[in-house]
Amino acid sequence: MKKGCLVLLVILFLLLALSATIALLQKNVPLGEKVAVVRIEGPIMDSKTTIEEIRDYVKNPSVKAIILRVDSPGGAVAPSQEIYEEVRKAVSKKKVVVSMGSLAASGGYYISAPASRILANPGTLTGSIGVIMEIPNIEGLMGKIGVKTEVIKSGRHKDIASIFRGIGKEERIILQSVLDDVHEQFIKAVAEGRKMLPDDVRKLADGRIFTGRQAVEVGLVDELGDLEDAVKVAAKLSGIKGEPEVVEKKERTSIMDFLRGQFPQQLSDLFPTMKIKYILAP
Numbered sequence: 001m002k003k004g005c006l007v008l009l010v011i012l013f014l015l016l017a018l019s020a021t022i023a024l025l026q027k028n029v030p031l032g033e034k035v036a037v038v039r040i041e042g043p044i045m046d047s048k049t050t051i052e053e054i055r056d057y058v059k060n061p062s063v064k065a066i067i068l069r070v071d072s073p074g075g076a077v078a079p080s081q082e083i084y085e086e087v088r089k090a091v092s093k094k095k096v097v098v099s100m101g102s103l104a105a106s107g108g109y110y111i112s113a114p115a116s117r118i119l120a121n122p123g124t125l126t127g128s129i130g131v132i133m134e135i136p137n138i139e140g141l142m143g144k145i146g147v148k149t150e151v152i153k154s155g156r157h158k159d160i161a162s163i164f165r166g167i168g169k170e171e172r173i174i175l176q177s178v179l180d181d182v183h184e185q186f187i188k189a190v191a192e193g194r195k196m197l198p199d200d201v202r203k204l205a206d207g208r209i210f211t212g213r214q215a216v217e218v219g220l221v222d223e224l225g226d227l228e229d230a231v232k233v234a235a236k237l238s239g240i241k242g243e244p245e246v247v248e249k250k251e252r253t254s255i256m257d258f259l260r261g262q263f264p265q266q267l268s269d270l271f272p273t274m275k276i277k278y279i280l281a282p
Helices: 002-028 048-059 077-091 139-144 169-194 198-204 212-218 227-237 255-261 263-270
Strands: 034-041 063-072 074-076 095-105 117-120 125-127 132-134 209-211 245-247 275-279
Touching (some): 034 227, 048 077, 077 095, 077 169, 077 275, 117 212, 117 227, 125 212, 169 275
Parallel strands (some): 034 063, 034 245, 063 095, 095 117
Antiparallel strands (some): 074 275, 125 209, 132 275
């Protein structure tokens, strides 16, 4: 009886040891050759989630290439620039292929520029290389309802772009210089990402949009194709033989994602403020 119990304990110990070994191997040894898809959909208001996904896939030895599925009109300048930088870093370690959906314009194009290869559908809307600043003016409304604001400031431009009055000539010059600088940053980023001359990009950087087919003709996109084509291109570029396994993170629906992604956009619509954006705003 004791001998039988001892044998069972030994078998149990071996099974536990085997399970632990398999789990360890799964974490540290590449299993298969995978292509990871990172989806960037809707306005770009935050970069945190996208950057985390890209970094995780870059570190994962079983992921041989990354596809950015971009379907976005663009968004805030800083998050677009942060994602751009992360894509640029990822390209130095793995192949990154962009698959453009219905819309990949302005900031949506900005984040795509440094990729190893860019694919778009023939009818994709892309480009819109430009910057826009929206400054509401409710001075007339305030006058109608008999409300005015009193401003105390430390410098004459401290309340620049106030929504309670119009923009003065000197203020307009200052704001235009800010936009021009951010626009030049956009042009430089595209030129570096696409390996184009800044002057050639500048000719396309007047805010105009292109179809995917037109974008191929002017050098903003490499070839036409859908997401499935992008998977094939990524596999070929990264040396994967056969059909690659395609992986992506499950869509999260936590309250924090809602607050981070949706609520700020709704708030900004309710309480308009000065905005500088890489966004397609027809």
